[in-house]
Structure formats: C-alpha cells, structure tokens
Amino acid sequence: MIRVANLNKTFYNGWLNKRSFRAVQNISFDIAQGETLGLIGESGCGKSTLSRLILKLIPADPGGTIVFNGVDISDYSMKQMRPLRKEMQILFQHPDSALNPRQTILNSLLEPITLHQLMNREEGTAKVLDLLELVGLSRDLLYRFPHQVSGGQVQRVVIARALTLEPKLLVLDEPTSMLDVSVQAQVVELLQNIQKQFQMAYLFISHDLDLVRHTCSRMAVMHQGSIVELGNSESIMEQPEHPYTQQLTKAFMAYTSAK
Ligand SMILES: Nc1ncnc2c1ncn2[C@@H]1O[C@H](COP(=O)(O)OP(=O)(O)O)[C@@H](O)[C@H]1O
Numbered sequence: 727m728i729r730v731a732n733l734n735k736t737f738y739n740g741w742l743n744k745r746s747f748r749a750v751q752n753i754s755f756d757i758a759q760g761e762t763l764g765l766i767g768e769s770g771c772g773k774s775t776l777s778r779l780i781l782k783l784i785p786a787d788p789g790g791t792i793v794f795n796g797v798d799i800s801d802y803s804m805k806q807m808r809p810l811r812k813e814m815q816i817l818f819q820h821p822d823s824a825l826n827p828r829q830t831i832l833n834s835l836l837e838p839i840t841l842h843q844l845m846n847r848e849e850g851t852a853k854v855l856d857l858l859e860l861v862g863l864s865r866d867l868l869y870r871f872p873h874q875v876s877g878g879q880v881q882r883v884v885i886a887r888a889l890t891l892e893p894k895l896l897v898l899d900e901p902t903s904m905l906d907v908s909v910q911a912q913v914v915e916l917l918q919n920i921q922k923q924f925q926m927a928y929l930f931i932s933h934d935l936d937l938v939r940h941t942c943s944r945m946a947v948m949h950q951g952s953i954v955e956l957g958n959s960e961s962i963m964e965q966p967e968h969p970y971t972q973q974l975t976k977a978f979m980a981y982t983s984a985k
C-alpha cells in the first residue's frame with residue numbers, strides 16, 4: 727500500500743535559518759494492504775515528523791520516494807494530493823485536540839463527508855450511525871460536545887471519523903498513549919477488528935514496546951531520526967542487533983521482570 731525510500735527531513739532555524747537539524751534520516755520501509763508496521767522509538771526521535779512526511783502534510787527534502795497504492799506521489803503538489811487525502815488518514819496522539827470543542831459529535835463526524843462532498847447530510851448521517859455502531863458507541867453521544875464524553879469515547883469518535891472516508895492507510899500516532907491501560911486495550915482491539923474488516927494498512931507509532939510487539943508482526947526501531955532495525959517483531963525482541971535496540975529490549979525485560 728505504501729513504500730517509502732530514502733526519506734529525509736531537515737528543519738532550519740536560528741539566525742537566517744543557518745542552523746539545520748536532520749529530524750528524519752534516509753528512511754525506507756513498506757507496508758502491505760492489511761498489514762501493521764510498528765514504529766517504535768523514544769520521544770523526539772522523529773516519529774511524528776516521519777508520519778507527516780509520508781502523508782505529505784509537510785514536504786520531505788528532495789530525493790526521496792513515496793509510492794502510495796502503486797502511484798509515485800513523491801513530487802505531487804498539495805493540489806494533486808487532494809483526491810488522495812481521503813485514502814490516507816492519521817490519528818493523533820491527543821484526541822482532545824482532534825475534535826472541535828464547539829461542534830457536536832455528529833457534526834464532527836459529518837465534517838469529512840461534507841468536506842469531500844461525498845454524500846448529502848441524510849446519507850452522511852446514516853453512514854455516521856453505522857460507524858458509531860462499529861466503534862461501539864451509543865447514538866446518545868451524537869448531540870453531545872467533546873467535553874461531555876470520556877477520553878476513551880473521544881478516541882472512538884476520532885477513529886470513526888477517520889473511517890468515514892474509507893482510507894487505505896491509517897497512521898496511528900501513539901493513539902492510546904493518553905488513555906487508561908484498560909481503555910487502551912479496548913481501543914487497540916477495536917483497531918485490530920476494524921483493520922481486518924477493511925483491510926487497511928496501519929503504521930502504528932508508539933514508545934511502548936509491549937504494545938508494539940503484541941499488535942505488529944513487523945516493527946521498525948527509530949533512533950535519532952534513523953531506522954536502526956526493521957523486521958519481525960518477535961525476532962527483534964529475541965535477538966536485537968543494533969545497540970540501541972539492545973538497550974531498549976534490556977530495559978523492557980528488566981521492567982517486566984520487576985513487575
Ligand atoms: N517544525 C519543526 N521545526 C523544527 N524542529 C522540529 C519541528 N517539528 C519537530 N521538530 C524536531 O524534530 C525532532 C523530532 O520530533 P518529532 O517528530 O515530534 O518526534 P517524536 O514524534 O518521535 O516524539 C524533535 O527534536 C523536534 O523538536
């Protein structure tokens with residue numbers, strides 16, 4: 727579904743933008759239809775920047791390649807991207823900021839449908855009701871505002887909204903990091919069921935090794951802007967090759983045996 731090769735991103739700042747910082751360095755990977763690739767790495771290593779790059783929400787440095795569903799979109803302009811936008815969706819880390827606080831849940835869910843002019847309001851509402859059922863939410867929620875529902879419910883609404891456009895690729899940027907552990911497990915299970923049903927490709931970003939090894943058959947380990955290791959999750963857990971991955975798994979083992 728997506729293949730990226732040699733992606734780089736340099737940020738410039740300071741006096742006359744003379745200071746530069748390479749947040750993403752020479753990254754390559756692919757994700758098949760229906761597959762989940764885990765992306766693990768500590769805060770600040772460049773995970774969110776990478777996710778914005780592959781969705782072309784920010785431009786990459788020249789030279790890299792992004793092929794989405796067989797189409798080379800590396801040099802696509804924002805205008806050329808427009809029809810593809812609905813096929814690639816992202817779930818952000820902070821679900822609270824993903825919804826407009828002054829809009830009812832219903833209007834938030836209808837927004838992408840009306841924005842892309844896919845259906846009229848009546849058809850759209852029928853679709854929203856189906857999706858609400860799919861994510862396990864009651865219709866009572868539709869006329870509430872985001873502050874009137876729980877964190878777990880907000881995240882379900884955000885998932886439903888991403889699904890209104892039937893994307894082929896879903897980037898999950900630490901989708902459960904703000905949730906309680908018990909709610910986290912439910913949301914992860916929901917995401918897995920939805921994936922089976924719609925055969926979406928997932929890029930599952932997390933700093934939680936336990937979560938990634940259980941949800942992703944393959945994982946990529948990111949460190950200081952680079953992917954230092956990529957492969958079968960269990961093999962990486964059992965035999966980490968890169969020193970950073972070794973450090974990560976060792977800390978993880980120590981933590982789980984202490985529990
Ligand atoms: N727009 C920006 N301008 C300059 N630096 C940025 C920008 N966005 C992110 N960064 C820097 O890039 C690095 C990676 O950030 P980010 O991708 O958010 O990491 P992660 O999601 O892994 O926590 C950080 O050092 C961050 O400060």
Ligand SMILES: [Mg+2]
Nearest residue numbers: 773774775899
């Ligand atoms: Mg991030």
